[in-house]
Amino acid sequence: MYLRTFLIVSVISFAFGYDRKITSKLNPDCASCSENTTLVYIRADGDNNTVHHLWDFTRGAPTMITAVTGLNSSLTVSWFKDKPENFLFSEEPMYSFAMAIPEIYEYNDLNDLGHMDGRSAGRGIPLGGRRWARQDSVLTERRAMLLMQARARSRNGTVAVKLDFFPSSGFSPELPHLIHTSNSSLLDVQLVNMSATRGFNSSRFALRLLLVGTEDDRGTMVEDVVKSLDDEHTPGVFEIIELKTPVCARGGGGGGGGGGFLQFRPVAYTEPERGVTTSTVVHTSHFNRTHLEKSTTLFTFYRDHINVELLIRDVFVSFGEPGDGFYRQHNYTAWSTTFGYGAPPVETFSLLVILVICIGLSVPAVLAVSGAVYVAARRCRPHPHRRLDDH
C-alpha cells in the first residue's frame, strides 16, 4: 500500500514537473585528485525522493549512474588515489540505472547500408583507460553541465561527451531539442575527425552503450519507436526511440518509480551546425546480454548487486544512411539522447499550435453565426424592394 501511494505521488510529482533542488560536487571527498580527475556527483532532492547522479570519467569509459533513494540518504565516495574505490549509500537505493560507453566501434560498411550488419568487418576502439580533459563545467543550482574531450585514433581525432542535467522540465537548448526532466539527464556525443582503419574504405563509427539496471536479469529490454505528430522541436523527425528496461516497459513497479530509459530522436548530425540538411539517420542494434568488466566504475558501483539482481545489456547505436559518403564525407557525427529513470516524458502540442487551431476555428464560426443572424434579421424586416422572395 505504501509503495503504491509512493508511486502515485511520484508519478504526479513527475507529471507536474516539480523542480528538484540540486547540489553538485566535483570529485567529492577526494584528497589526491588533480585537474585530470573528473567525477561529478549531483544530488537532486525532490519532494519525495532524492536522485543521485554520478558522471564518471576516471577510468576512461564515460559512465553515468542514476540512483533513486529516500530523502535522507546520502552517498559517500571513497577513493584509492584518483580512482573511486567504493560508493556507499547510507540507505540502500530503491532503484538504480546506469549507462556507460565502453567503446566506439568502427565498421566497414561495404554494402553501404548505414547500419551495422553482422557481416561487415569492424573493430572496437576501447575508451577504457583513456585520458579525458575537462573542457568546461557548470555546477550551479540551476544546471549541472560537463563537457569532456578525449583523443581517439589520430592526432586530430577527438571524442567529446557533453552531459547536462536540469532540475526542471524543458527542451535541450541545442538540436535535436530533446525533452529533459528532473528525472533525466542529457548526453551528447561528438565524434570528430576520427581516422579510419587502414583498409577500411567505408568506415562508419558506432557507439557501444552498456546499460545496467537493478532489475531481474531475465527480463527483456524493449525498443519502442514512438511516432510523434510534432516535429516542432526536431524539424523533419517524426519518431522518438525509447530504449526501456523491463520494469520501465511494464510501466513502473518496484519502489523507485519504474525502471530506466533512453529516449532520443533517430537523428544525428554530420556537421557542427545542426539542421535538417546536416542530419543523418540513427540505427540501434539488438540488445545483448553481457557482463561488467572488473576494472570499470560500473563494476565498482554494482559490486554487491552482480550476483543478486542486475540487468546488464549492451546495444550499438550507429549512424548514417546509404549513399551519404560514409563517415569520411564530413568527418563528424554528433548524437544526443536523454537518460533517466521512471516513465519517459511525453511530448505535447505547444501552446502556439493549440492557439492557431482555436483562433482559426472559432473566428470563422463566430463570423458565420453572427453573419447569419445579421442577414436573417435584415430579411425578416419588411422590405419594400425585396427581390428574393422565392428563396
Next chain:
Amino acid sequence: MENPEASGNNRTTLSTSSWCHPANRVHRFMALMLMCFLCFGSYFCYDTPGALADNFKDDLHLNTSQFTLVYSIYSWPNVILCFIGGYLVDRYFGVRLGTVIYMTIVFIGAMIFALGAYVNAFWLMILGRFIFGIGGESLQVVVNNYVVLWFKGKELNMVFGLQLSFSRFGSTVNFWVMEPIYKWVATYFVGYERLGVTLFIAALTCLISLLCGLVLGWMDYRAEKILGRLEESENSEPFHLKDILHFKSVFWLVSVICVAYYLAIFPFIALGKLFFERKFDFIPQDANTVNSMVYLLSAALSPFFGVLIDKTGRNVMWVIISNVTTIGAHCLLAFTFFNPYTGVVLLGISYSLLAAGLWPLVALIVPENQLGTAYGICQAVQNLGLATVILLAGVIVDKYGYLMLEMFFLGCLFVSLIAAVLIYIIDSANNGILNLSPSVRDSIKPTRAIDETANLLDTEEFTDQEETDSRPRDWEEEAATSQDIAQVQSDRIRSRYLAQILPNTNIPDRQ
C-alpha cells in the same frame, strides 16, 4: 516546320478549300504547330538548370542558394512584368511585333546565360537569366493573344490546352535530352566550358522558336489581308489603372482567397515530397506519387466540378465548402498518421472545387471591361504571395518543422475561410447575386447581356498570367515526372476557367 508555307505566298486568289487559305483547316493546323513551337524554346531553356542540377553545382561550384537564385531571378520580376508585357502588346506592339520582340529577348537571355557559364561568370549568368525571364513570361501573354486571334470561338479551349501541353512538353523533353547532350559535349570540352557549350546548344531551341515566330508573323500578316480581319485588340477598351480604385470590396476579398488559399496548396506540394518521406516513411518514388495526386485529381475532376457549378451556381457556398474540406485535409495530414492518400485525395478534390468556384466569381463581380485588370491583380498578388511564401516555408521547415508548416498552411486557410464567409455575408446583406443558382441569376438580371467576344483579348491575357501559378517546377527542379501532371492540370484549370469566362464556349471534356 516552316517550310510548307514558302510556296503559298505568290497566289493572290485562293479558295477556302485550298490548304493555303488561312481559313482552311490544314492551314490553321500549321499555324497551330508554329504557335506550339513559339513557347517550346523558352520552356526548354527554363528547365535546363533543373535537368543539369548536379553538373551546375559541380562544374561551376554553385551552392544551393546560388542555384536557387538561377530560378528565383526568373520568377521574381515576373510578379509584375507579365502584366506590363501584356499591356505593351495591347497598346503599342501588336501581336506580331510583340512575339518577335519577346522571342528575341528570350533568345538573347539564353545566349547570355550560356556565355556566362562558358566563361564561368556567375553574374553574367544571372543577368542572362533575368533577361530571359523578362521575355519569357511576356511571350506567354502574346502567344495566347495569337491563339485567340486564330482560333477564337471555334477550337479555343482545345488549342489552349494543346499549346500549353506543348510548352510543358518542352520542359519534359529537356529533362530527357539534356543529360545525354551534356555527356556528348563532355567528350570535347572539360569543366565549365562543357556546361557552357551545352547551354549554347539548348539556346538553339530559342532560335528555332524565333524562326517559328517570324514565319507565323508572316502567316498572320497574310491572313489579316486575305480575311480582312480586324485587330481585336483595337475593339477592346484598354484598362486604366485608376479603375482599380473602383473595385468592390468583395473583389478584394476574392483576391485574399486567391492568395491565402493557394498558399496552402502550391508550397505544400513543393515541400510535400520530403514531408511524406519523413512523416509517413514513404520511399521517394511513392512520395512523388502521392504528392502528384493533387494535380492528377484536379485534372480528372475539374471538368465535372465545372459542370456542377454551372448547374448549381452558389459559387460562394462552394468556395466555403472547399475551404472547409481543405482545412480538414490539412488537419488529417498534420494531426494523424492516417495513410496520406486520404488527406491528399481530399485536398485534390477540394482544390478542384475551389478553382471551379472561385475564378468565375471575379467575372460576376467586376464589369467586363475591367476583367483583365481584375484577373491580373489576382494573379499578381498570388504570384507575389507564392514567391514570398516558398522562401518562408523553407525557413519554417528548417527551424520549426513540418507541423509548424502545416499550422502555417492552416492559418492561411483560416484567413481564406474568413474571407469567403465575409463575401457570403456582404453579398447576402446586399442581396447580391454571387450565391444564387444560375436560373435565379438570369431572372434577376435579364439585361445582363454579355458580348462574348468583346473582351476576349483581355480575358486571354489574364488567363495566361494565371498559368504562372501552376508552376511548381519553380521550386522542385527534380520532380520531372510530376510536372507533366501539373501541366495537364494547368491546362484543365485554364480551360475550365476560360469556359467560365466565355459563356459561349463549351466545357472541355478532354482527358
